[in-house]
Each structure stands twice: as C-alpha cells, then as structure tokens.
Amino acid sequence: MDFRLSDETLEFQRHCHRFAEEVIRPAAAEYDRTQQVPWDIIHEARAWGLHGLEHLQSMATDSRACAR
Numbered sequence: 001m002d003f004r005l006s007d008e009t010l011e012f013q014r015h016c017h018r019f020a021e022e023v024i025r026p027a028a029a030e031y032d033r034t035q036q037v038p039w040d041i042i043h044e045a046r047a048w049g050l051h052g053l054e055h056l057q058s059m060a061t062d063s064r065a066c067a068r
Contacts, residue, residue, distance in 0.1 A: 019048050 031038045
C-alpha cells in the first residue's frame with residue numbers, strides 16, 4: 001500500500017504552510033498577547049481560498065488521494 005500524498009494534497013499543504021508563514025506567524029504574538037479574535041487573518045484566509053470545510057472534506061473523501 002502506498003501512503004504518499006497526492007500532488008494536489010502536497011500543493012495544498014505548501015499553500016497552507018505559506019499562508020501560515022506569511023500571514024499568521026507575523027501576527028500571532030500580538031493576538032496571543034491581546035486575546036483578540038484575528039478577524040483580519042480570517043478575512044485574509046478567505047482571500048487565499050482557505051475558508052470553509054468543503055475543500056478539506058473533498059480531499060478527505062477523494063479516493064485518488066488514498067489510492068496513491
């Protein structure tokens with residue numbers, strides 16, 4: 001059985017990592033300190049296409065991702 005991630009899943013992983021490095025990391029300490037909801041980051045996630053569970057659910061049920 002091959003447990004390697006599909007190319008699509010790897011690309012999504014890279015995209016999420018880039019978002020975390022470029023958007024979340026620079027602001028995280030301030031939001032931790034102030035205990036505020038990071039609405040600007042949430043809105044930016046939407047701009048990056050990282051909103052809703054639909055994409056994650058489709059990846060989790062994609063038999064091609066499991067079969068590779």
